[in-house]
Amino acid sequence: MNTGCFDEVISRRGTNCAKYDEMDEKYGEDILHCGVADMDFHAPEPIREACRKVTDHGIYGYTNLPSCYPAVVGEWIRREYGCRVEDEWILFSPRINIGLNMAVETFTKPGDRIIVHTPAYPALTDAVNKHGRIMIGSPLEWDGTRWSMNFDALESKMDASVKMMILCNPHNPTGRVWEAEDLKAVESFCLRHELFLLSDEIHADIIREGRRFCSILSLSEPMRKRMIVYQSVTKTFNIPGIMFSNMIIPDDSMRQAMKATVDREGFHNPNIFAAAVIKPAYQECGPWKEELNRCLDENMSLLAGYLKEHMPLFELREPEGTFLAWIDYRKTGMTEAQIVKFFGLWKFFLEEAKVSVYEGSHFGEAGLGFIRLNAAVPKRVLEEILDRTGNAYSLRFSGKE
Numbered sequence: 314m315n316t317g318c319f320d321e322v323i324s325r326r327g328t329n330c331a332k333y334d335e336m337d338e339k340y341g342e343d344i345l346h347c348g349v350a351d352m353d354f355h356a357p358e359p360i361r362e363a364c365r366k367v368t369d370h371g372i373y374g375y376t377n378l379p380s381c382y383p384a385v386v387g388e389w390i391r392r393e394y395g396c397r398v399e400d401e402w403i404l405f406s407p408r409i410n411i412g413l414n415m416a417v418e419t420f421t422k423p424g425d426r427i428i429v430h431t432p433a434y435p436a437l438t439d440a441v442n443k444h445g446r447i448m449i450g451s452p453l454e455w456d457g458t459r460w461s462m463n464f465d466a467l468e469s470k471m472d473a474s475v476k477m478m479i480l481c482n483p484h485n486p487t488g489r490v491w492e493a494e495d496l497k498a499v500e501s502f503c504l505r506h507e508l509f510l511l512s513d514e515i516h517a518d519i520i521r522e523g524r525r526f527c528s529i530l531s532l533s534e535p536m537r538k539r540m541i542v543y544q545s546v547t548k549t550f551n552i553p554g555i556m557f558s559n560m561i562i563p564d565d566s567m568r569q570a571m572k573a574t575v576d577r578e579g580f581h582n583p584n585i586f587a588a589a590v591i592k593p594a595y596q597e598c599g600p601w602k603e604e605l606n607r608c609l610d611e612n613m614s615l616l617a618g619y620l621k622e623h624m625p626l627f628e629l630r631e632p633e634g635t636f637l638a639w640i641d642y643r644k645t646g647m648t649e650a651q652i653v654k655f656f657g658l659w660k661f662f663l664e665e666a667k668v669s670v671y672e673g674s675h676f677g678e679a680g681l682g683f684i685r686l687n688a689a690v691p692k693r694v695l696e697e698i699l700d701r702t703g704n705a706y707s708l709r710f711s712g713k714e
């Protein structure tokens with residue numbers, strides 16, 4: 314497919330867009346927004362054509378999942394991740410965070426404790442805290458080159474009240490892609506403590522060159538009896554507004570329990586656009602994904618090189634997956650309290666650079682000293698983001714490196 318679709322600068326304002334319209338209301342229209350995690354690229358043409366056909370038909374009634382749904386999803390998982398999956402394992406959920414919430418409600422009770430690796434995407438912590446469960450934060454550790462999980466430190470926090478672990482792979486916000494050895498350690502820990510394991514794998518298709526995604530579906534039969542995998546190509550093809558995701562549940566008893574929850578909550582039907590795009594997304598858009606990853610690799614390399622040369626007090630902890638840059642600014646000597654104004658506005662970025670990002674505290678205490686920047690934009694836009702922040706950096710930090 315033509316890579317030109319990744320170069321086109323597309324205005325998204327005036328479309329009820331969370332990344333621009335909502336952020337404009339908060340920060341102003343003269344700001345370049347790099348916080349919300351969707352991409353500024355057109356979706357692949359087969360998906361757009363499927364949506365046009367729905368629109369042109371003119372009747373937008375109730376819908377069911379297409380009959381091909383489990384087969385096309387299963388084939389994608391087998392082909393892209395090399396994992397065994399049976400069609401009957403696959404259940405529909407509109408969004409992954411809805412599926413996570415349903416699993417927490419189904420397999421734990423109020424007062425139970427649930428492990429989440431921190432810093433953490435807020436939807437994961439919300440799935441715990443908003444249901445009266447208690448989160449055990451397990452901070453990731455940086456060894457100078459990569460992030461790692463510390464299971465030795467977790468052991469001291471374990472007791473009979475701990476019932477579940479929620480994994481994020483690739484990890485948001487750090488971008489760490491867990492390898493087979495890491496997942497074996499997760500498996501060993503969960504089986505030893507008889508934990509359920511939920512894995513949010515929404516960024517599974519967005520992997521940097523030289524890395525390979527490994528799903529928990531690759532784990533052993535005993536672990537498959539206690540797991541749910543959450544997968545979706547809505548991030549992959551930049552269609553999160555067309556809500557559909559998959560819950561892969563190998564164990565029949567867990568699957569039946571989740572089916573009952575899905576039916577009770579009324580989340581078993583897709584919207585009309587989701588029903589239309591499922592088949593072309595999984596069957597026709599693979600080449601587009603490969604071009605996307607090449608574009609994102611180039612953007613991340615551009616960002617890394619610019620920071621190293623022009624903004625050395627800001628250090629990119631290079632992601633292995635996702636399109637999200639996790640940047641350490643602690644060498645600047647600034648803290649959130651110093652650079653955040655009232656209402657959580659960032660003085661350095663918003664007033665001086667005219668760029669909005671997500672502050673690290675958005676991802677919990679373990680995120681303090683970091684920002685998250687969305688690099689999934691056309692190269693020309695990324696260059697403007699870097700020019701703005703670089704100029705602000707020169708004015709504030711010149712001679713302080």
